[in-house]
Amino acid sequence: MQATTLKVTGMTCNHCVMSVTKALKQVPGVQSAEVSLEKAQAVVKGSADAQALVKAVEDEGYQAALQA
Numbered sequence: 001m002q003a004t005t006l007k008v009t010g011m012t013c014n015h016c017v018m019s020v021t022k023a024l025k026q027v028p029g030v031q032s033a034e035v036s037l038e039k040a041q042a043v044v045k046g047s048a049d050a051q052a053l054v055k056a057v058e059d060e061g062y063q064a065a066l067q068a
């Protein structure tokens, strides 16, 4: 399974983590999303389009960038 790592900035608390997690899980093709406040990143597994993941985070009010 493909894993995509996103750098997510703008999260300040666990509520933010929950919001980002929920947004990512709603993207078609996502099997799991693990969001870390400490690392400011999200690891998403599944077949979702990477740009759709970035957009989902941004629509939620945070900033996201693809990480190699």
Ligand SMILES: [Cu+2]
Pocket (backbone or CB within 6 Å): 011, 012, 013, 014, 015, 016, 017
């Ligand atoms: Cu918060």
